[in-house]
Amino acid sequence: MAYLGLDVGTGTVKLAVVKGTAVQKLCCSMLTAELPREGQRVACSDALAKELRELIKRENINVKSCALVLPPEAAFVRRVTVPVMTAKQMKVNLPYEFHDYIQQGKEEYFYDYAVVDTLEDPTGNDAPKLDLLVAATPKRVIRQWRAMLRRAGLRLSVAVPEYLAYRNLIRVFEQANSEDHPKEYCIADLGYRSIRVHMYRGCAYETTRVIEYSDVSVRQLAMGPQEDANRLSVREHYSQIAVEILRAVNFYGFNTPDSDLKDIYFCGRLASSRELMQILQDTLRLNIHSVAELVPNDDAAAAELCPEAVGAALEMSGR
Known part of the structure; x- marks a missing residue:
């Protein structure tokens, strides 16, 4: 199945059609709509949706499933070390890893994680720990992007913080x-x-x-x-x-x-x-x-x- 990668900047929109690890199409276009500064880009979602819809039609892109790049201000990303735990326990504990950034309304965020490594104690005295990359983004941001993309004729399948989009490039590069x-x-x-x-x-x-x-x-x-x-x-x-x-x-x-x-x-x-x-x-x-x-x-x-x-x-x- 092919996916449409979407990166909306302050002055340009970038599109990539990818199937598996094969890049089938790339497109970079200047935005004519005047977008607000970072942190408020989706506020003018009608103008952005119209531009996206016209760009996709002009480029003859038929892919509807969208993988969105989340701008840096829309996601918190951290490296943390935690005791080994189950996925259910992780779901409960993840919000507390962002206590420096999110003091209230923890339930208003989506959380995700990726295991970087399992750290064994060289002495064997302590239990192994997990080296994690954890991320949090406000649910309202995802709702705004999902609504805007729907008006552009797209379906939001995944949202990826900017830092992790580059990680995926490195992962595929190293595999090859x-x-x-x-x-x-x-x-x-x-x-x-x-x-x-x-x-x-x-x-x-x-x-x-x-x-x-x-x-x-x-x-x-x-x-x-x-x-x-x-x-x-x-x-x-x-x-x-x-x-x-x-x-x-x-x-x-x-x-x-x-x-x-x-x-x-x-x-x-x-x-x-x-x-x-x-x-x-x-x-x-x-x-x-x-x-x-x-x-x-x-x-x-x-x-x-x-x-x-x-x-x-x-x-x-x-x-």
């Missing part, structure tokens, strides 16, 4: 390259309003560091080339981006002493800039890749823009 793949991955999304730097050990998500664009000129670079842009100014902004990403990488290394990160993968609009990629290469001293290398598809330009949509659809191949 079982003896030749990095041990750690850094994925940097050079978006319209910010840069999000995600860290993974294998396909296990570790952490994310968000770099906000403090300079409007940097945001303009992400939105597209400026005809009157001064080349020296552009290089200064690119250098600023490179330094901020270097800080994020160094911060991860400082907090993970046994890290041996060697590879960083870029996606987003700015990832197509050769000038920026060269500055990043000179600054980071890491192996520079396009995230398209992780996407099972031959269209590298489209894959670089739609990785999360693909990763969301791949969620179904792992079930």
Whole structure:
């Protein structure tokens, strides 16, 4: 069965038709409707539903089952360690793993988890524990997205936090390259309003560091080339981006002493800039890749823009 991966950003919508682990179609389109800022994107659901419906018709997409990328502000994701327990016990205990984020109304959230590893006590004195990746999202957010997608002619099958969409890409990539793949991955999304730097050990998500664009000129670079842009100014902004990403990488290394990160993968609009990629290469001293290398598809330009949509659809191949 094929699934439609959907990633709605602040200025674009990305679609990916995936069957099993095969990517059949990729599409990235600018949004003409003026969407609110993060956290309120579904508030204009009528306009978004209309755009999606027209885009799907224009691209001749017949898949109705949708795998949605949840924006970062719509989901809490944590790594936790808990005693080994049954699925029933897990359902009862999961809400308490989010006590730092959710003080009231715990019943108004959906919860899910994935087992990263089983941790055995080397001394044998203590019982084994579970290393978990846990997630929570408000039920009202899912209801809003489900209603909007229904108006667009789609059916919500699964909602995947952004961080876990990339995990699915890594999982499938490592399955296809079982003896030749990095041990750690850094994925940097050079978006319209910010840069999000995600860290993974294998396909296990570790952490994310968000770099906000403090300079409007940097945001303009992400939105597209400026005809009157001064080349020296552009290089200064690119250098600023490179330094901020270097800080994020160094911060991860400082907090993970046994890290041996060697590879960083870029996606987003700015990832197509050769000038920026060269500055990043000179600054980071890491192996520079396009995230398209992780996407099972031959269209590298489209894959670089739609990785999360693909990763969301791949969620179904792992079930």
